[in-house]
Amino acid sequence: MDKAENYASYQGMEGAPQVAAMPLERDTLRRFVQAVMDHDPVYYDEEAAAASKFGALTAPPLYPVHAFRLPADVPDPLEAVARDANADGTAGIMGVTFGLPPIESPYRRLLNGGNEIEFYRSLRVGEKAVAHPRYASVVLKEGKSGAMLLVTVETRFTTESGEPLLLNRQTLIWR
């Protein structure tokens, strides 16, 4: 039977800061806001952005969570899809744990238990986001349908100079 002490060592564990491979570029931002269908001029109109509180072209508030792309010099994650019909295409993707060591457990089914986010400032064009992840909480629970592991990953996002951008607490449910 699984025990809470199996997970004690993960509680409060911090990961090394992860720096986005590339600074935010205008074209990346253009494609991103077109995909969100958010036409706020502070994302693409330099004059409007300069006159706004942002002072320069800026990304949507939650963009830093998506700023961590694969660098060009790593293996192609889609090679696995060509080799294995069961590969889901996520190999090598940083996911929501931003480099934290995976939690060893017998649970294989992952559900998103929700997010709580605080915003402080938006990422500007030319800036790189930095993710500072930690396991804020790892709790083993016994439910009606069996045991589950509730994991809250708390990730602070900053600029490279340390200015806070946002704080994201994401709860993952492993069953």
Add this chain to the structure above:
Amino acid sequence: MTRCFEELAAGDVLATLDKGIITPAHIMRWSAAVENWHRIHYDQPFAREHDKLPDILINGSWKQHVLVQLMKDGLGPDGWLWKIQFRYKRMDVAWDALKGRAEVIEKREADGLGFVACRIALVTQRDELSTAGFAVGVLPLRGGRAVPYPFVPKPDYPVFTAPAD
């Protein structure tokens, strides 16, 4: 549209946002924009046969940004979205249409600023609850100081209790 704290009351609709029908092309565009190659978002046979899903899924990450946009646009350029929380209530698939709604449920003043707590939701064209949540925005008081940017919260800023979904 600029907005001040006094214009809003509990029960008011802060904002609505209609994203219309989300086709496979919309889902593919988002997956490409964020470089998410999970096959459940673009490979229909994989989604149906491997993951036993009804169709390719609209990305949860896209829905997050829609809720953030809903609040950001509702608060206007003088406001700031401070906090947001949400939980996914169902899996939405290609050809679902999604609409967002933010309703003011409570407001308080502190430090010369107005804090507005809202119930937020995304619903489908069949009025099914897709995503439910809660958000806190900050607005200037009428004739008061601007909401600081960057926004640095103080320990004595109001704490609101999120409503049940």
